[in-house]
Amino acid sequence: MSRNRLKPEDVISAFYEEEGFYEVERGGDPESLYSSRLILSDGFREVLVSILDEDALMSKGALQDALLHAEKMKSKFDGVCIAIPRKYAKMIDENVMMLHGFGLIIYDKMGAEEIIPPRLMRREGSEKQEVREQAALAGAQEIVELKRQISKLLRVIEELEARLDRLEKDHKEIVERVSRIERSGLTPPTAREGVESAEARPRVEVKPRGNLPSYLIDNPWVEILSRRE
Amino acid sequence: MSEEYKREHVFGLDYGTSDFKFGPIILGETPEVVENRGYFIDRSSLMSRIMGVNREIVVGRDIPRFLESREDLVERMVYPMRNGVIAKDDERAWKVIKELTKYALESFAPPDEEFEGFYVVASISVVSPRYMYERLFEIFRELNRERVLVKAATIIPQPLAVAIAQKTPTCTVVESGHGNTQICPISMYPVRNAVIALNRGGAAANALTMEILKDAGYGDLAKEESFVRLVKEKIGLIPRNLDEAIRYARSNPEKIRVSLKIPGTRIKLILDDMAWARFLIGEFIFNPGHEIFQSYFTRGMPKPSDVKLGDTYFYGMMDMAEAVIASVEKCSIELQPHLYSRILLSGGNFSWSIPEGLETVAVRADEKLKQLLLEKEIEGASVSIVEDPKYSVWRGCIVYGYAVPHDYEWRWERMEGWMHVA
Numbered sequence: 001m002s003r004n005r006l007k008p009e010d011v012i013s014a015f016y017e018e019e020g021f022y023e024v025e026r027g028g029d030p031e032s033l034y035s036s037r038l039i040l041s042d043g044f045r046e047v048l049v050s051i052l053d054e055d056a057l058m059s060k061g062a063l064q065d066a067l068l069h070a071e072k073m074k075s076k077f078d079g080v081c082i083a084i085p086r087k088y089a090k091m092i093d094e095n096v097m098m099l100h101g102f103g104l105i106i107y108d109k110m111g112a113e114e115i116i117p118p119r120l121m122r123r124e125g126s127e128k129q130e131v132r133e134q135a136a137l138a139g140a141q142e143i144v145e146l147k148r149q150i151s152k153l154l155r156v157i158e159e160l161e162a163r164l165d166r167l168e169k170d171h172k173e174i175v176e177r178v179s180r181i182e183r184s185g186l187t188p189p190t191a192r193e194g195v196e197s198a199e200a201r202p203r204v205e206v207k208p209r210g211n212l213p214s215y216l217i218d219n220p221w222v223e224i225l226s227r228r229e
Numbered sequence: 230m231s232e233e234y235k236r237e238h239v240f241g242l243d244y245g246t247s248d249f250k251f252g253p254i255i256l257g258e259t260p261e262v263v264e265n266r267g268y269f270i271d272r273s274s275l276m277s278r279i280m281g282v283n284r285e286i287v288v289g290r291d292i293p294r295f296l297e298s299r300e301d302l303v304e305r306m307v308y309p310m311r312n313g314v315i316a317k318d319d320e321r322a323w324k325v326i327k328e329l330t331k332y333a334l335e336s337f338a339p340p341d342e343e344f345e346g347f348y349v350v351a352s353i354s355v356v357s358p359r360y361m362y363e364r365l366f367e368i369f370r371e372l373n374r375e376r377v378l379v380k381a382a383t384i385i386p387q388p389l390a391v392a393i394a395q396k397t398p399t400c401t402v403v404e405s406g407h408g409n410t411q412i413c414p415i416s417m418y419p420v421r422n423a424v425i426a427l428n429r430g431g432a433a434a435n436a437l438t439m440e441i442l443k444d445a446g447y448g449d450l451a452k453e454e455s456f457v458r459l460v461k462e463k464i465g466l467i468p469r470n471l472d473e474a475i476r477y478a479r480s481n482p483e484k485i486r487v488s489l490k491i492p493g494t495r496i497k498l499i500l501d502d503m504a505w506a507r508f509l510i511g512e513f514i515f516n517p518g519h520e521i522f523q524s525y526f527t528r529g530m531p532k533p534s535d536v537k538l539g540d541t542y543f544y545g546m547m548d549m550a551e552a553v554i555a556s557v558e559k560c561s562i563e564l565q566p567h568l569y570s571r572i573l574l575s576g577g578n579f580s581w582s583i584p585e586g587l588e589t590v591a592v593r594a595d596e597k598l599k600q601l602l603l604e605k606e607i608e609g610a611s612v613s614i615v616e617d618p619k620y621s622v623w624r625g626c627i628v629y630g631y632a633v634p635h636d637y638e639w640r641w642e643r644m645e646g647w648m649h650v651a
Contacts, residue, residue: 042641215627228633
């Protein structure tokens, strides 16, 4: 009974797709005797995965060839990985791989696993620098904005203090007037008179909210999407 | 300032399977609509030389002025999105998409110098492979070389746009167009891992209608797609229960029989003895696995098959309720009841009416799906057909562009944000 079995390239590609990479090229490696290759990209960086399968590892020189070839490829790609079947994992000294900046992937028919991530050489440094610069710039902008907000708040507080003073003064006057009226035996205006005077006022019109189309008004997605960052 | 500029210059592009809807936010409730197609002109022909035509493709409302013979039509008219997905190397289809996009943006680009380009939100099928996203961004960049029309662009899946336009953050969207049907759970984001696609849509129902017309003695007319589509829309019915509906039709033939006059022609279609077959058309959309369809497959009607396009499997014969359940069950258990509680049906393939007097045997698409779900022990599902299905995706695009901050950069791993292309 024959079944379609997943190739090493498929499981490794699937692993990288979960990490946000996509496949650029796959196939035999013209510069290597034993390995096939998979080139992946996340839009900024390109990673080469040199894949050795069980058949290739039957040959004595396969691993040596793959490592020498990988060293050569370091200048051409942002990162270089070697992929070997899981059962051969013990053949590789992880410390040596790490020292030389190679990534190591082991795979079997169930999936692939990244044992050592590749050292990303070409862009990582510049990206980090860029991130730092952006963070510094954002920080400076934030400070300016915060200062502006604080001075605005101080102005508002001053204004509120002045209004509170006025209200306290008015309140005091009203209390005095009510006391005077009570002492003179006159009754204050009835509640009904108050209602009538309110009804006599012109109605305040509720203005439509701008000229927004109906599907934008009270749409919870506006709040959800505007929080994307 | 940029946020304000963005909000005033949001532009929606809905690349539907049949129609292309486009326009900026200032259009309000309804976009411009043209057919999603392009006509390749025979530049060597005498007529085009006489008329001084120097372009390769015509799109939009100009198309009828350039049409030639019916044979040429088949060869020269290209419907790029007929199946929702454009092949990577289908250069003619990509040319049409580029021309349509240019046509849309140039129709509304203001001439003033302050215009820095639109914030374009394009919407395509949720099963579109990554290269379609890359190619669309490339098209926006290419268009900018002549004149800056696009300041930034983003691409969202159509079911997400539908959910946004319907103001529903958690739901399951079932979008059924001409060539396929996409089922996509939404929970603030589209749950891409749970998308199920069916390899059948309006075209599958057309194929069945064609067979019914042949059986009824209209084999000569059944060859014309536009005629078949019209017949399907006018006489097709969704049965509440197919077996009961057929029994009803056979015992009450006077209530089911139908005649249809094709406007502007002498053609009149009368379905008398075969009128019970009206129910087959609607049933086929939801449940092509019913044994009654076997005889049609045996006689040569193409059976919707499982196909793989890009990274997506399109199931041919899976029934609609089973597909919804399969999709929802790929989500977390906690989320599943919420997804069943709001199922939105969108797309022209769900627009079915119930003729007066047939309310007991015929139902609308939402009722049919609800019933099929109930048969599979999904109780309490709430299914509804979206309002204005034609404009829903475009409206979702406008809301998306309006709300997403202008400085939220595009990220491939999340497939969202603005790609600055100017």
